[in-house]
Amino acid sequence: MKIAILGTGAVGTTIATKLIELGHQVMIGSRSKTNEKAIEFVNKFDKNASNGTFEEAATFGEIIFNCVKGEFAIEALKQAGSGITNKILIDVSIPVDTKKGTPLSLIPELCNTNSLGEEIQKTFPNTKVVKTLNTMWSTLMIVPTMLQDGDHTNFICGNDEEAKNNVKSLLKEIGWKEQAIMDLGDITGSRGTEGLMPLWLRIWGATMGTFSIKVVN
Amino acid sequence: MKIAILGTGAVGTTIATKLIELGHQVMIGSRSKTNEKAIEFVNKFDKNASNGTFEEAATFGEIIFNCVKGEFAIEALKQAGSGITNKILIDVSIPVDTKKGTPLSLIPELCNTNSLGEEIQKTFPNTKVVKTLNTMWSTLMIVPTMLQDGDHTNFICGNDEEAKNNVKSLLKEIGWKEQAIMDLGDITGSRGTEGLMPLWLRIWGATMGTFSIKVVN
Numbered sequence: 349m350k351i352a353i354l355g356t357g358a359v360g361t362t363i364a365t366k367l368i369e370l371g372h373q374v375m376i377g378s379r380s381k382t383n384e385k386a387i388e389f390v391n392k393f394d395k396n397a398s399n400g401t402f403e404e405a406a407t408f409g410e411i412i413f414n415c416v417k418g419e420f421a422i423e424a425l426k427q428a429g430s431g432i433t434n435k436i437l438i439d440v441s442i443p444v445d446t447k448k449g450t451p452l453s454l455i456p457e458l459c460n461t462n463s464l465g466e467e468i469q470k471t472f473p474n475t476k477v478v479k480t481l482n483t484m485w486s487t488l489m490i491v492p493t494m495l496q497d498g499d500h501t502n503f504i505c506g507n508d509e510e511a512k513n514n515v516k517s518l519l520k521e522i523g524w525k526e527q528a529i530m531d532l533g534d535i536t537g538s539r540g541t542e543g544l545m546p547l548w549l550r551i552w553g554a555t556m557g558t559f560s561i562k563v564v565n
Numbered sequence: 566m567k568i569a570i571l572g573t574g575a576v577g578t579t580i581a582t583k584l585i586e587l588g589h590q591v592m593i594g595s596r597s598k599t600n601e602k603a604i605e606f607v608n609k610f611d612k613n614a615s616n617g618t619f620e621e622a623a624t625f626g627e628i629i630f631n632c633v634k635g636e637f638a639i640e641a642l643k644q645a646g647s648g649i650t651n652k653i654l655i656d657v658s659i660p661v662d663t664k665k666g667t668p669l670s671l672i673p674e675l676c677n678t679n680s681l682g683e684e685i686q687k688t689f690p691n692t693k694v695v696k697t698l699n700t701m702w703s704t705l706m707i708v709p710t711m712l713q714d715g716d717h718t719n720f721i722c723g724n725d726e727e728a729k730n731n732v733k734s735l736l737k738e739i740g741w742k743e744q745a746i747m748d749l750g751d752i753t754g755s756r757g758t759e760g761l762m763p764l765w766l767r768i769w770g771a772t773m774g775t776f777s778i779k780v781v782n
Binding site: 453459460461500503530531533536540541546547549554555559564565 | 665717782
């Protein structure tokens, strides 16, 4: 499949690496086509890796991952233009308020009664936004078995059932067990998963190592 | 031990029941001494159960549980007066914004960059606030073994180490395993645990049964 990854940070390149390994064609999107991180990343692979602007990558992708920093996500997606229309957008980003210090908090307008996932869906109503993978370390996203043989929880939400089913299939291809994927319903569920960030950071402070959240019942 | 439970709802009476069962003397506190729910509760027991005003209960208790609804907590604690001074206050409440509809959200001034636990600590600087048990169903608080033999996570935070150690001992007496109690540091950790509410509600919607959160690492 042709997949676009918007963003050149740790999350974007980690997911891209796994998708290329699985045989997908991946284009990394960034503000500029000459983005050094993107070029450096692409040069690691013989094939199936390329880079371009946000718009070029989105146009290329049948599915698009948003791995841009939360505060820049809407702007990056605007730059992607019609490239994201009628497509599945897997949103992995967290709206961290980088203007405030520690403890890190969320952008006030994008928490509690709203979320970045919802804001993206409202801004781009013809894009099928699916929020997932945003409650864990990037390596764990693509190697769920590094903890408890993959027996921990990855939440997913979004308004379009077919889009969610397609994303679930991709998650299973990446290595997620069916029973580890918990569907929280429509995109307003991203208030919950993005809102986990403050607790996530405190757990990190307490454990100082790779961890995940598991729903037990 | 003499323990005060402020609040006559499901959380307060559930915790009170367990503490009485363990042999502690419990006084339920409410706005009025003639509170029907409190009297009805007390009448279930031959001994060790009594009720009074917030102030009478707090004065009676060596340790105090705040199980009042989040939006009324500060006011109830003001009514408790000097009864809470220099004592451990175990805060179990969540600042749900009942003025807004569903999906339920948190009181805006008490989330993201603040929390009810912190607000109580700031308002009553001579009280040792310890936040715990606030991420689960009330029955699970006192019967942790009803899920996975108690192998799930109960978070705790607070500024006073000695107070936290005392509360950990009480939690263990209730039935919590040492390794299930995760210390998140000072009281600002309650931003994290109170902030779990939106995700908690969505998980409830997805599972429709008793569940808990477990940190796996």
